[in-house]
Amino acid sequence: MVRRADDPPSRILYRVIELQRLTKRYGDTLAVDELSFTVQPGHVTGFLGPNGAGKSTTMRLILGLDAPTSGQALVNGRRYTSISRPMREVGALLDASAVHGGRTAYNHLLCLARTNGIGPMRVAEVLEQVGLAGVARKRVGGFSLGMKQRLGIASALLGDPGVLMFDEPVNGLDPDGVRWIRDLMRSLAAEGRTILLSSHLMSEMALTAERIVIVGRGKLIAEATVAELTARYPSLEDAYMALTANSVQYGAAR
Structure with missing residues (x-):
């Protein structure tokens, strides 16, 4: 594992x-509306917004799954689709259920690894890291949602x-x-990695994130530290509710 906390500024950039x-428009629906923000390394950035705010669409655009x-959207100064071995630069979990149920956990990861020039030893390492080493040879179709996560x-x-x-x-x-997820996010950020975390759980976000980006109706509402928001409001949840009060919409893209 590469430790990144003491990397020089030139690499961190x-x-x-x-x-x-x-x-991003889907027909008459404006899912993401001239959204601009930056996620920096060294801390967890929480990505918040009501249903229909455009969070998942934004993440798909970052990963090149949709075209703006x-x-x-740039990652390390480039479009994701221009990165030759993207898993070495960007890792993402958008949908834990999007896995072939007939494959074992080990084979699922091994297939991904081979497409990005990653060796089988690394597959064993990450299975151990996430607590799945004991079920590595079991088919994913029998996994619980938590195991798939x-x-x-x-x-x-x-x-x-x-x-x-x-x-x-x-x-x-x-x-x-x-709790394991919370500790993992914090430890990854402490290594100097850039972490973007989308969640609806305000209590967990308050414990995990240092910075917050809030969007509504595809637009940026707020970009601040948790400390700044909780200095203005009784809690992060109160800040979120107040800032998104006019941004709730139904039937739109996430």
Whole structure:
């Protein structure tokens, strides 16, 4: 594992997610509206917004799964689609259920590893790291949602990337698993990695994130530290509720 806390500034600058007036339309629906913000290394950045705010769409745009209507999303100064071995630079968990149920956990990760020039030893390492070493040879179709979440996190960690993105990673986890996720996010950030974490759990976000980006109706509402928000409001949840009061919408893209 590469330790990054003492990297020189010149390297740290290239572990950044940068959105520049990012816009995405689906027909008449404006899912992301000239969204601009930067996610810096060294801390967990929480990504918050009501249903329909455009969070998942934004993450898909960053990862090149959708093409922007205008503007751009850059990872380490480049579009994700231009990175030759992307898992070595960016790791992501967007949908833990998007796994072939007939494969074992080990084979699922091994297939991903081979596409990015990653050796089998690393597969064993991440399975151990996420607590799945004991079920590595079992088929994913028999996994609980919590186990699939852990496997998705293993996939994100596979290339030992400097940039990591997680969409609702605590879904399906028991309290011990939630605490494990919290500690993992903090430890990855402490290594100097860039962490973007989307979640609806305000209490967990308050314990995990240092910085917060809040969006509503595809637009940036707030970008601040947790300390700044809780200095203005009784809690992070109160800050979120107040700032998004006019941004709730239904039936739109996430």
